[in-house]
Amino acid sequence: MNMRSQQPTPFRDDQSNPHVHVAAGEGAYDNTREVLSRINLAAVKGKRVLLKPNAGRIATPESGITTNPQVVAAAIDVFREAGASVAVGESPIIGVKTMAAFEATGIASVARERNCPLIDMDVRQPVPVIVEDGVAIQSLKVCPEVVEYDVVVSIPVMKTHMHTVVTLAVKNMKGCLWRRTKIDLHMLPQIEGMDDKPLNIAIADMSSVLRPHLSLIDGTTGMEGLGPSAGQAKKLDLVVAGVDPFAADAVACSLMGLNAEEVPHLRIGAERGYGVIDLSKIHVNPDTWHDFSSPFEPPPENLSIRFPGVTILDEQSCSACQSTLFVFLKRYGDKVFNHFPEQKNVTIAIGKGHESVPYGTLCIGNCTAQHEKLGVFVSGCPPVASEILKTISERNLEESSDLQIE
Numbered sequence: 001m002n003m004r005s006q007q008p009t010p011f012r013d014d015q016s017n018p019h020v021h022v023a024a025g026e027g028a029y030d031n032t033r034e035v036l037s038r039i040n041l042a043a044v045k046g047k048r049v050l051l052k053p054n055a056g057r058i059a060t061p062e063s064g065i066t067t068n069p070q071v072v073a074a075a076i077d078v079f080r081e082a083g084a085s086v087a088v089g090e091s092p093i094i095g096v097k098t099m100a101a102f103e104a105t106g107i108a109s110v111a112r113e114r115n116c117p118l119i120d121m122d123v124r125q126p127v128p129v130i131v132e133d134g135v136a137i138q139s140l141k142v143c144p145e146v147v148e149y150d151v152v153v154s155i156p157v158m159k160t161h162m163h164t165v166v167t168l169a170v171k172n173m174k175g176c177l178w179r180r181t182k183i184d185l186h187m188l189p190q191i192e193g194m195d196d197k198p199l200n201i202a203i204a205d206m207s208s209v210l211r212p213h214l215s216l217i218d219g220t221t222g223m224e225g226l227g228p229s230a231g232q233a234k235k236l237d238l239v240v241a242g243v244d245p246f247a248a249d250a251v252a253c254s255l256m257g258l259n260a261e262e263v264p265h266l267r268i269g270a271e272r273g274y275g276v277i278d279l280s281k282i283h284v285n286p287d288t289w290h291d292f293s294s295p296f297e298p299p300p301e302n303l304s305i306r307f308p309g310v311t312i313l314d315e316q317s318c319s320a321c322q323s324t325l326f327v328f329l330k331r332y333g334d335k336v337f338n339h340f341p342e343q344k345n346v347t348i349a350i351g352k353g354h355e356s357v358p359y360g361t362l363c364i365g366n367c368t369a370q371h372e373k374l375g376v377f378v379s380g381c382p383p384v385a386s387e388i389l390k391t392i393s394e395r396n397l398e399e400s401s402d403l404q405i406e
Contacts, residue, residue, distance in 0.1 A: 009213040010043035010151060013243040018276050019283045020251045024238035024292040028220040032074035035216070035241035038285060045083030050119075050149035051075050052212070054156045054167075056092035056175050057229060058104045064223035064233035067155050069106035071218045071239060075155065076116050089119035089145050094180050095384035098122065121145050126178035129209050133272065136188050136202040141178040142210065152176075154212035154245060158222035158252055160231060162299045162326065163199055163319045165263045167228050168252050169215035169245040170207050170275075177206075183381055186320035199319055200264035207245075207269045215248040216241050219255065224296035228323075230330045231297075238292050246275025247282045254279060257295025307333050310346050313361070315353030321365045321382045325350055328364075328385035335389060347375075364388060 013019055023034035053067035061068045072088060079086045088111055092101050098120035102108040111118050121143035129140045129147075146152055156172035163186075164171055174182055185206070188198035217240040225231035238255070242248035246269055250260035260266045260277040270277040307329045314322070325348065336346055349357045352367035361375040365382045378391045 009243055010047070011039065011041075011214060011243045012043075014283075015244070016276070017281050017283060018242060018244035018247040019285065020240060020242035020244075020247050021285045022238060022240050022251065022255070022289040022292060024219075024236070027237065028068040028070035028218070028239070029074045031220070031237070031239040032071045032216065033078055035239050036075070036078045039214070039241060039243070041079065041082040041084075044079055044151055047084050047150035048148075049079045049084040049086045049151045049153060050145055051079075051086060051088045051153050051155055052146075052172065052176060053088065053090065053105075053107060053218075054172055054175065055090045055098075055101050055105045055107050057096055058101055059229070060104065061106055062221060062233060064157060064159065064221045064231070065229050066101075066105040067107070067157050067218050068220040069110045071155060071216065071220065072107050073110035073114070075153065075216060076111070076114050079153075080114075084151070087117040087119050087145075087149070089121045089143070091121040091143050091175055091178065091182075093384070094183060094382070095380060095387055119145055121176070122179050126181070131205050131209055133208045134202075134205040135194075136191055136198045137185070137205045140206060140210065141181045143176050143178050146176045146210070151213045153214045153216060155216045155218060158217055158219040158236065158240075158256060159227040160224050160256070160258075160296055160299045161227050162230075162323060163197065164203065164265055165299065166249070166253060166256065166258060166266075168217055168249040169212060170249055170265060170269065171203055173210045173212060173245075174203065174206065176210060180381060183318070183320050187318040196264045196268065197319075201268060203265035204268035204272065204274075207265070207274050208272070211274065212245050214241070214243055215245040217248055217252045219252065222256070222296070224256075224298075226299060226326065226330065230327045231299075234294070234296060236292070236294055244275045246270055246277050250277040250279060250282060251284055251289070255289075255293045257293060258298065309337065309344065310348060313347060313349040313351075313354065313357060315349075315351040317351030317365075317367070321350045321367070324382040324385060324388070325364060328388050331385055332389045336392060362392070 021035040023031040059065035126141035154169040161167040185202040219236040219238040253260040
C-alpha cells in the first residue's frame with residue numbers, strides 16, 4: 001500500500017513552484033487564521049480532517065517543546081468553518097500517555113472548549129504500509145487514523161534537533177508511527193555506501209508514503225540548540241503554512257537561519273522528488289517574509305556527552321538512547337549526586353555492545369539488561385528521563401553505595 005499516492009492532497013498548488021505562507025506578530029491564534037485564510041480550503045467541505053500536532057511529551061507551550069494550543073484551536077475553528085469534521089490525534093514518545101500529554105500541553109483544554117475529539121492513535125491496531133522506494137526501511141506500522149481520515153494536517157513546532165538538524169512538518173509525521181515502532185528508525189544499521197545517518201534516510205523513506213496534505217508550522221515559541229526537548233525556548237510569534245511540506249520546511253529553515261539543503265532528510269526527499277526545498281522555486285507570501293527571520297542556535301555538531309563526575313560508556317547505542325541520556329543529564333544531572341552524596345564519579349552505560357561493565361554501573365535501556373545485576377538497571381527502549389530519575393530516587397541510600405566510585 002502506497003498511502004499518499006492513493007490519497008493525494010485535495011489542495012491545489014503548483015508542484016514545481018509551491019506556495020508557502022507566513023504570518024507573524026499577531027499571536028498564535030490570529031497568525032494561524034491568517035495563513036490558513038490564504039489557502040483555498042473549499043476541498044475539505046464534508047471531509048474528515050485529522051490534526052497532528054507535536055504533543056508527544058509532557059510539556060507546556062512556553063517550553064517550545066510542543067505545539068502551542070492556540071495554533072491547534074485556530075486550526076479546529078478554521079477547518080470547521082470550511083465544513084470539515086475535525087479531530088486531533090497523537091502517538092507520543094515511549095513512556096508518555098497520550099491524554100496526559102494533551103492535558104499538559106493545553107491542547108486538551110482548547111479541544112474541550114470546542115467539543116473536538118482527541119484521539120490516542122496508539123489504542124487500535126496499526127495499518128501496515130509498504131515503502132516501495134525505501135532504502136533504510138521497507139515497511140511501516142502506521143496509526144490507523146492517518147489512513148482513515150481524508151485530510152492529515154501536520155502541526156509541528158519550529159525546533160532544531162540533535163540528530164536530524166530540525167524537526168518540522170516532514171519529521172512530525174514520524175509521530176504517526178504506531179507505538180514503539182518509532183524507535184525502530186533510531187536503531188538501523190549504517191547503510192553501506194551512504195554517509196548519511198540511517199535515521200535521516202529512514203525519515204526520507206517514510207516521507208515517500210507518509211506526507212501530510214497540509215502543513216502548519218508553529219513558530220510561536222520554538223526551540224534552539226539541543227532540541228527536540230533539551231534546548232532553549234525561542235520566541236518568534238509566527239506561523240508557516242503550505243501544501244508541500246518540504247517547501248514549508250524549507251521556508252521555516254530559512255526563518256531559523258538554516259539551509260534546508262543541509263538538513264539530510266529534506267535534501268534526500270527533495271532529491272527523490274517528494275517535494276521542493278529550493279527557495280528560488282518557492283512562492284512565499286508576503287514578499288517581506290525574510291523580515292521575520294531570527295537565527296536559531298544550531299544543534300551541537302559534536303554530540304559527545306560530557307558531565308562533571310559522570311563517566312559514560314557508550315557501545316553501539318541508538319540515537320534514541322543518546323537523546324534520553326542528554327535530556328536526563330541536562331535536566332537532572334545534579335540530582336544524581338543528591339541521591340548518592342558519597343559518590344565522586346558515577347558510571348553510566350548505554351548501548352547493546354557491552355561485553356561487560358564495571359560493578360555498580362547505572363545501566364540505561366533494555367540493551368544493557370544483561371548487566372542489571374552489576375548495578376542499577378533502568379528498563380525501557382529508551383526510558384524517559386524522569387523514569388531514570390525515579391529509579392535512582394527509589395533506591396535505598398544504603399544500596400546506592402553499590403554505584404561505582406572512582
